Amino acid sequence: MPIATIDGIETRYETVGQGPALLMFSPGGFDSSLENWTSFGRYRDLGFVDALSPHYTCIVFDRREAGRSGGRVERLTWERYVVQARGLLDQLGIDSAHTMGGCVGCSTAAALAVAAPERVRSMVLFSPAGGPRYRMAQHRRFALHLAFVAEHGLPAVVELARGTSAGFSKDPRVGPWAAPLRTDEAFAASYAALDRARYEAIATGSARALFDRDTVPGVEPEDLMTLDVPALIVPGQDASHAPSAARYLQECLPAHEYWDVPVAEQTPQTAPARILAFLGQH
Known part of the structure; x- marks a missing residue:
């Protein structure tokens, strides 16, 4: 599996499929490895990479300090995770990409859009982590x-x-x-x-x-409120993915679609189809 050195830290990544680039921020908290898209919790069954890769080049990677990526002992911030994401796009020669975050990956996806909106064509925020x-x-x-x-x-x-x-x-x-x-x-x-x-x-x-607030961490609400990047927001419903976190993004993001369905109805048939429909519009 290829390795990119970004900001002096090795990043393990993989590209799967064909078509426009889709940079995918893995779920799993501090264990956000690329395998989590196919092996972690709900994502094991939802099959996003298999469903999306016939239409998009899915770029999956280990977040720094996770999986087989390297790390550095320094104050960890969402900005440092954005450096990794931008650096990976640079190394792959990609000017702009769709993005998708699962769980905690939603925070980095939103932070990248705020830091470099010209690099983000759209973003899918699936089951954002957050809540008190x-x-x-x-x-x-x-x-x-x-x-x-x-x-x-x-x-x-x-x-x-x-x-x-x-x-x-x-x-x-x-x-x-x-x-x-x-x-x-x-x-x-x-x-x-x-x-x-x-x-x-x-x-x-x-x-x-x-973890600076009782909702989706990482980006100031005022920055979200002035962001023009279109977003699809899909709510979670547990202690780590509070529905209030998704509603917060809905309230703050001007250009959004909110898929208002319970988790039980976010199935391997419905969830990838809804995401593909959104991405196809942008």
Whole structure:
């Protein structure tokens, strides 16, 4: 599988299909690997890549610090995820693309559209992550990780991460840099040697920057309200994908279609068809 080096960090990606480019931001929180489009939760059954790839060149990739992509210990922000997305489009020679986000990928899709609207032809925001319980859960996850660091130290995080396949979303103790700790010996060695106080400041700042509100995180409402990029919004309905998150996007985005159907009716037949109909208009 090809690797692109973007901002000094390796990104694993794959292109599937033919037609106009569709950049797909994976679901799965801090474990947002490209395989999640076919193996994670609801997405396993919805079959988006198989359904969309006959009509679009689907570009799937591991978000930095996920899957087989690399990472860097720095304050994580949505802007840094946008750097990765723009860099991947640049490396592939793509001036503009449709985008699709699943779950937490919706935040990066929206942030890319705000940062570089000329690069985004349209965006599908499927089951956006957000809501007060979502924010609380993310901050709790960081707190559990930092408690483990305080008690056992960073070398113990490396040992734990390399001894399990669980990511930050499933085992908070391993932290948000678990994936590169497993795949990159040099990264793991430098991580273990970091100053603990500095690391705690970076991790705490990451939690605040990434999960800063009780709705869809990442983009200011005023920026969404002035965005001309057309969007299809598809609501979720659980503690991590609150219906209020999708309604927030509906309220803020001027050029949108809202697919107002319950999750039970978002099936392998109806969901890809609705997305294809939207993309075909743009």
